[in-house]
Each structure stands twice: as structure tokens, then as C-alpha cells.
Amino acid sequence: MWIDASSARTTNLVSTNDYHMADDPKKKIAQDCFKKGTEAMVKQNWDYAIEMFGQSVKFAPDNLMFRQTLRGVERKKYPKGTGAKMAGMRLMGVKASIKKARLTRNWANLDLSAEEGLMLVPWDAELNADMGEATSKQGFTDVGVQGYRWSVDSDPNNKVILKALGALLEQKGEFLESLKYWERVFKLDPLDMEARSKITQLNASSVIRDGEFDDDGNKKERSLEDIRKAIGKQASANASVDGPGQSEEADLQRAVRKDPDNKHAFLKLADFYRRGGKLEDAGAMYQKALELSGGDPNIREQLEDVEIDLMRKSVDIAKSNAAKSPNDKEAVAMAKAQEIELWKREAESYRSRVERNANDLKIKFTLADRFYKLKMFSQAIPLLQAAVQDPRMEGQALLLLGFCFINEKKGALARRQLEKAVPKLSAVENKKEFLECHYYLGRLCEEAKEVDKAEEHYGEVLAIDYEYKDALKRMESLAKG
Secondary structure: OOOOOOOOOOOOOOOHHHOOOOOOHHHHHHHHHHHHHHHHHHOOOHHHHHHHHHHHHHHOOOOHHHHHHHHHHHHHHOOOOOOOOOHHHHHHHHHHHHHHHHHOOOHHHHHHHHHHHHOOOOOOHHHHHHHHHHHHHOOOHHHHHHHHHHHHHHOOOOHHHHHHHHHHHHHOOOHHHHHHHHHHHHHHOOOOHHHHHHHHHHHHHHHHHHOOEOOOOOEOOOOHHHHHHHHHHHHHHHOOOOOOOOOHHHHHHHHHHHOOOOHHHHHHHHHHHHHOOOHHHHHHHHHHHHHHHOOOHHHHHHHHHHHHHHHHHHHHHHHHHHHHOOOOHHHHHHHHHHHHHHHHHHHHHHHHHHHHOOOOHHHHHHHHHHHHHOOOHHHHHHHHHHHOOOOOOHHHHHHHHHHHHHHOOOHHHHHHHHHHHHHHOOOOOOHHHHHHHHHHHHHHHHHOOOHHHHHHHHHHHHHHOOOOOOHHHHHHHHHOO
């Protein structure tokens, strides 16, 4: 079929035969396993995907992407707060191995043991921290940071883990990011002198480093007094404010401590964190509010939105990495695989919302869009047929409906929808959709041997974008007969 079926206009997963095979035999094995795991993940064969990604991690323990993918699939198999059956009994041997490896400072074995446990309980804070410690001790700093972050996500008030993550970020030179975690320690325990000292030290380090160069990249000469003033200014800005009315965050946290069984207090704090982009913190607060509410579906939706935002953030990072290295087939495939997982997660969430809000056409359109991207055309069609009743999205719904029929090889139905979409799409406000609609109408008319109409639609495209796809070539070909 001549139209890309994933309307995100993205290409299919890169063929596994196109991977660059490293000279290192272990790296080659890791890449081979990763390819198999990616294929299994797309098919939702979680057990085999975990097995293959686990092998990738074993043979390439320094590869952050392999770890992230493995943990993502493990968590897909075991949703938050769950794990394998009889996990407690099965973890006894794992914890004994971890203890032995730590005593002998055998960090590689500690890493393997921690991952073995995480296959059973991927949300476990202690095991993720064990992995973070083991990898950072081996020099895999980025992997170590990720391990501690996962641990903090599951146990946000654990001072030991917060300190370990702060220290590792400081080691990487990420002073302001490190500062965030030491400030969390200080809020949990205002008498912690180590945290107080670290906050002062990190303020100083960030000021000195950030002020070392001017806007043109030239090294600046600054006096000791200038540095002291800058440090004092930043310390004042970062100082925690405890007085009522002086800090919205502090007031909201105080409300939570005052009434820990009040779901509304947690919701307000969650909303504050979400507005500020602190998605991990927001998720933790929504989770607590959900527990206190007894499973309120509206709160569950807010938690799902935050989890989806976190996934989207991860996808954006993966895409950025792939764009920087377009010849890295592994990075490109990983970005695509993560995007597919995001679409699946969104579809799962919106499907339940459609069931609860049968008359909400916007949600139906959104779910249909995700089905289309996942090439689930027959599921998308009835949702789009309902969504066209909403004037606000009628043109886009008709366009997507036409694409679904094209992929279902129903050309006549597709053409009918696209022709209805044309007057609903503005060349100014909906330029992308306007071009797509006329271009594919031109293709359909061309296939139907209706040359005049095909030329008319290609003409509409070329009048807006002279280099759009192969419209000019097709127009010239039709003119030549």
C-alpha cells in the first residue's frame, strides 16, 4: 500500500539485518539479543522480551538504553506495586547473593543478582538502588544514576538513596540536579548537617562553574568577593522557606503532613508539582491520593497522564539521540520501539476513558488516532465515524478515516471521506492536513484513471508546496499522458 500506515508518518522498525555489529563479540551478542527483544516487545511477548533484553544487559552492562528498555518491559509485565508470584520466597536467594557480593566488593556479581531480583519485582526500591550502586562502582555512572532514580521513584523519602543519587550526580558535575536531592534530604530531616553542608557546597560549585565563562565562551576573571556574593545570592534563592504563606510548595507539604488522610491535600500538591514539571513527584502524590480515594477513576486518569508524560519525555530523549546519530540503527530502532510502547500505553488509557465517557467525541478521536498509529485500522474506523459529528475535529477525523480505508484497501470509501474532508481543511490553519488530503485524493483519482481530477488535486498541492512529496513528478507524468 502506498500510504504510510502509521500516520505519525514514521517508518517501520529498522530491519534487524541493518544493525551495525560491533567488533567486540560480547557487544555483538548484546545487539543480537536486543534485536530479538525488540521484536518480542512489539508483539507483546513480555517473557521472551525480558529474557532477551536481560541478556543484552548481561553482555553490555554499561549500555543505559538496554537497561531502560529491560526495566520498561519488566514493568509492563508487572504493573506498579505488583511482581511475580511467590516473589518473596524467590528473592531470598537473590538477597543472599547480593549480600555476599557486597561484602567481597564483587560489583559485577552484585549487578547480576540485582537484575535477577528486578525480573521478579521491577519496582523494588532496594533492588534498583543495589543496581545503581553496583553499576556506579564499575564506572557506569549514567546507568548508576538511572538505577538510583528508579529507586527514588519507588521510595521518595529514603534519605540513604537520596544522598547516594545526589552524590553520584555531583560526581558527574550536575551540581544543580544534585542539589535538588540534597534539599529533599534536608526537608525530610532539617537536623541533617551533611545535607546542610552539601547544599552550601553545591551552591558554591554551581556558581563557580556557571560563572567561569562569559556568553562568548571566554574565561572570565572574577575576584573572590564576586564569587562570594554570587554564592550568597544563589544560596538565598535556593533556601527552603518554612514560613506560612512564603512558599506555595511548603504550604502544600504542610497541609499534607497536617492531614495525611486527606486526598485533596495530596491532589493539590500533585497539581503543583505537575505544573512545575516535577513529574516524578507529581506521580507519587497522585498515587497516594488514588489510594486514599479507594480507586477514584478521575484521579487514576490524572496519574495515567503523568505516567504518559514521563514516557513521552523518554521518547523525546530517544528521538533526540537518534537524530544526533542517524546512522546508529540501534538508536533509531530503540526510539521507534519506545514510541510504539507510548502509543500502546496511550491506547490502553484512552480505551478505558471511552468506556466511561461514551459521549466524549474528543477522547474517541484521540483513541482512534492511537489505533491508527498502531495499524489497528478496523478498531479506529467506528471511533472516527463517531468523531466526525464534532465540527471542531470533523476535517481531521474524515482525513484519518480516509487513510484507514486506504490501508484497508477500500479505495472508493477512502475517496468519499477525503472529498468530504477537503472543504473542512484550511490551507492556512491546517496546511499539513490540507496537503495530505489533496495529495492522496490525487493518487486515488490517478489510480481510477481520472486524469483531470488527479491534476486538479496535485495542482492544489503544488500551489502551496512546490516540493511536496512527488506531486510535481506525478503532475508532469500525467501531462505527458
